[in-house]
Amino acid sequence: MTVHMKRHGDASDGTEAVGGRLSRVDGPAKITGAAKYAVEQRLDGLAYAVLVESTIAAGKVRSIDTDAAQAAPGVLKVLTRDNIPPLKTASDWLGTPPPDAPYCPLAHDITFSGQHVAAVVAETFEQAVAAAALVKVSYDETPAIVDLSDAKAGDGIPIDAMTKEWGDAATAFAAAPVRICAAYNTPREYQAPMEPHGLIARWEGDQLTVWEPSQWLDGMARTYAEWFGVPFENVRLVSPYIGGGFGSKALALGHGAVAAIAARMLERPVRLVMTRPQTFTGYGGRAATRQTVTIGADADGIIQSIVHRGVNETSIDGMWVEPLGSTTSIMYQTPNFSSRQNVVRVNSVVPGAMRAPGENPSAFGIESAIDELAYEVGIDPLEIRLRNYAEQDPHAKKAWSTRQLREAYAAGAERFGWSKRSPEPRSMRDGNQLIGWGVAAGTYPVRRAYGEAMVRILADGSVEVESSSIDMGQGTYTILAQTAAETLGVPADNVVVKLGDSRFARAGVTGGSRLAGVMTGAVHKAASAALDELVGLAISDQRSPFHALQANTLVVANGRITSPRGEGPEVSIAELLASVGRDRIEAKGDTMPANSTAEERYKNYTTIAMALPHTEGDYSRYSWCAHFIEVRVDEDFGTVRVSRVVSALDSGRLYNPKLAESQWKGGIIMGIGQALLEEGIVDRRHGRIVNNNLADYLVPTNADIPDIEVISVGIPDPHSSALGGKGVGELAIVGVAPAIANAVFHATGKRIRDLPITLEKLI
Ligand code: MCN
Ligand code: MOS
Numbered sequence: 001m002t003v004h005m006k007r008h009g010d011a012s013d014g015t016e017a018v019g020g021r022l023s024r025v026d027g028p029a030k031i032t033g034a035a036k037y038a039v040e041q042r043l044d045g046l047a048y049a050v051l052v053e054s055t056i057a058a059g060k061v062r063s064i065d066t067d068a069a070q071a072a073p074g075v076l077k078v079l080t081r082d083n084i085p086p087l088k089t090a091s092d093w094l095g096t097p098p099p100d101a102p103y104c105p106l107a108h109d110i111t112f113s114g115q116h117v118a119a120v121v122a123e124t125f126e127q128a129v130a131a132a133a134l135v136k137v138s139y140d141e142t143p144a145i146v147d148l149s150d151a152k153a154g155d156g157i158p159i160d161a162m163t164k165e166w167g168d169a170a171t172a173f174a175a176a177p178v179r180i181c182a183a184y185n186t187p188r189e190y191q192a193p194m195e196p197h198g199l200i201a202r203w204e205g206d207q208l209t210v211w212e213p214s215q216w217l218d219g220m221a222r223t224y225a226e227w228f229g230v231p232f233e234n235v236r237l238v239s240p241y242i243g244g245g246f247g248s249k250a251l252a253l254g255h256g257a258v259a260a261i262a263a264r265m266l267e268r269p270v271r272l273v274m275t276r277p278q279t280f281t282g283y284g285g286r287a288a289t290r291q292t293v294t295i296g297a298d299a300d301g302i303i304q305s306i307v308h309r310g311v312n313e314t315s316i317d318g319m320w321v322e323p324l325g326s327t328t329s330i331m332y333q334t335p336n337f338s339s340r341q342n343v344v345r346v347n348s349v350v351p352g353a354m355r356a357p358g359e360n361p362s363a364f365g366i367e368s369a370i371d372e373l374a375y376e377v378g379i380d381p382l383e384i385r386l387r388n389y390a391e392q393d394p395h396a397k398k399a400w401s402t403r404q405l406r407e408a409y410a411a412g413a414e415r416f417g418w419s420k421r422s423p424e425p426r427s428m429r430d431g432n433q434l435i436g437w438g439v440a441a442g443t444y445p446v447r448r449a450y451g452e453a454m455v456r457i458l459a460d461g462s463v464e465v466e467s468s469s470i471d472m473g474q475g476t477y478t479i480l481a482q483t484a485a486e487t488l489g490v491p492a493d494n495v496v497v498k499l500g501d502s503r504f505a506r507a508g509v510t511g512g513s514r515l516a517g518v519m520t521g522a523v524h525k526a527a528s529a530a531l532d533e534l535v536g537l538a539i540s541d542q543r544s545p546f547h548a549l550q551a552n553t554l555v556v557a558n559g560r561i562t563s564p565r566g567e568g569p570e571v572s573i574a575e576l577l578a579s580v581g582r583d584r585i586e587a588k589g590d591t592m593p594a595n596s597t598a599e600e601r602y603k604n605y606t607t608i609a610m611a612l613p614h615t616e617g618d619y620s621r622y623s624w625c626a627h628f629i630e631v632r633v634d635e636d637f638g639t640v641r642v643s644r645v646v647s648a649l650d651s652g653r654l655y656n657p658k659l660a661e662s663q664w665k666g667g668i669i670m671g672i673g674q675a676l677l678e679e680g681i682v683d684r685r686h687g688r689i690v691n692n693n694l695a696d697y698l699v700p701t702n703a704d705i706p707d708i709e710v711i712s713v714g715i716p717d718p719h720s721s722a723l724g725g726k727g728v729g730e731l732a733i734v735g736v737a738p739a740i741a742n743a744v745f746h747a748t749g750k751r752i753r754d755l756p757i758t759l760e761k762l763i
Helices: 027-032 067-071 125-132 169-175 217-228 254-266 276-282 359-377 381-387 405-416 476-488 515-540 573-579 598-606 657-676 736-748
Strands: 047-053 059-065 075-079 116-122 136-141 164-166 178-186 198-204 207-211 235-238 270-273 289-297 303-315 336-346 433-445 452-458 463-466 495-498 555-557 560-562 584-590 622-634 640-650 708-712
Touching (some): 047 254, 047 276, 059 116, 067 125, 075 125, 075 254, 116 254, 169 303, 178 359, 198 254, 217 254, 217 598, 359 381, 359 433, 359 736, 381 405, 381 433, 405 640, 405 708, 433 736, 452 476, 463 515, 476 515, 515 555, 515 560, 640 657, 640 736
Antiparallel strands (some): 047 116, 164 336, 198 207, 433 622, 452 463, 622 640
């Protein structure tokens, strides 16, 4: 393949430029096994730690008998809260200063089943597993609040920051000629990445190295440093490859503290890997939610009022707010609106971030409710969405930066054949399969932040990009290679991207679908600076073959330098560097405001406090999508199969459509799992998730997934990122579950408001 790249880039030039369909550059390493994951490091003297966790959900540890475990073959140490040094409490991810209190990752007071109470470290993994089974923990158990439906749970705590109100929603609802009111529930759901949580921790004096899958090296390094009271620079996080995270790997967690404590006490590197069941409580899944959505409308389906109330589970001593009014407040134009939210404390691990926290369950409520309204007034579900289209952000009262949602509806409907839909429920069938067509929209805010990157042009003309950001499968390696290649005018093959080491140029969290926009901007800036220096040298250095030309610019394309009008020499980047006596050009690009202090820079990368609001300035910035889904429901058995998906999505400009499409499909697949399969089932006797493994916690397999067609309707959005892209990673899961529920209603006439839609709910 010949790739011609112009100095200032042109996306139509080829696969390797920004916007090209370059295949994943990290693919071969992953396929051949050359990619080393965190816990695959082979270190001398490695010891193995295994966790012992609480089997009750509420109460106290009365005693821990470690004698038998301590005496078992190969055991080096049994850790309990009585024999480990206290750590300091670390600040949270917002950077809130911590209380001056010790932190102990091994519990005495039990607030959920699965809490770490002890750990066994042994010479081999097998010895540690065997000895962990010999640790005897006795408890004083107290009654647990098992979930939201527990009578002891109560109404919860109001979260005032979630309140959104305008107009007079209650009065307008009471006066509306058409009213619908329904409650929608989502269960606990889990990220379930292929690679479980785990790490290797090694101390060398006061220097800690942690090999751990991470969505946020700098944030996690900060936490480890604060726990152990060592300078931030003393902690190195290494995470070049990650087997998925979906939100669960952004924070340093208790098991990491245990491994680092063990490594320090034993003066040996320690490896700790969670079992699959332990991953269900090592970090919380998506909180269970309940919402009521009431819509008042006129007879033409024009919304007059939305009243929304939401509740989500949090833990006894932690706080997680799943923002349930987030999609509700922006999807449709309404003159009167009220949304409020409570959290309810239950005996579970504190819930956590899972692909599109907030927007995802929020969309299940509003996108189901608008469908209910469509049937109530007898208007097509697509038409009612267009009638209530929000021309500006109804909450922030600002213009959208870009909103190609109307285009998404049009493109999706056309491709799906929506106009052939017969409106009545149960009116389309194929033998004893009831066919249903459903539509729903989705959205996700554009979260912006600052980043930095190092770009080096080396003596052989190759390019190196370094960043402490990460690639957990989204495609960061690839899009950053494309960005550097295009900016510098070199083939992408000549670019080596190095990620996943906290010693590299800093990056903030990979969460909220922000990394691609942040890092393409930073790499573009660094590469532009490197290119300016290269061209500057070529023009002005007396030893340069271009010196005599007295040109004021040069063209770098395909790794070669020429003058714009083609006069004079043509030399490779390597030849130019050799002629001017340089072995490299190095430039660091940083998108932070120029006058930022060192403290602000540190805060930017180690907390999320510096992120730029998506409604800052004159615009409101979101990605948008519309899903059109066909289901087939077996009339006798109630089994639901998704048989067709067409989704049209607006993520602005795509840095790499092949990867963006793959991300979107992944999100849609996860949405199908959420709609039909996923549910953490609580054992009411012990407050424990019983299906805490991938055999019983069902996620979709290939056989569950039809061909999925995704259509990009985005246009470059200059207000959202340097190169015009909006978020991709989380967008596509939003709206899938309601589109399926709406399709199931169309097929069967049954409205399922509790996820997942399992067969017993349909019979
Ligand atoms: N992309 C693009 N054009 C854009 C934006 C993005 O082509 N305008 C493509 C790029 O390939 C980029 C990817 O989409 O690498 C994701 O970009 P972005 O939307 O910025 O999301 P992040 O890189 O910040 O990734 C995080 C996001 C989140 S928050 C979750 S949760 C999630 C997700 O990505 N977890 C994932 N996608 C995942 N994909 C995999 N394989 N594994 C996970 O754990
Ligand atoms: Mo994604 S849940 O923001 O890591």
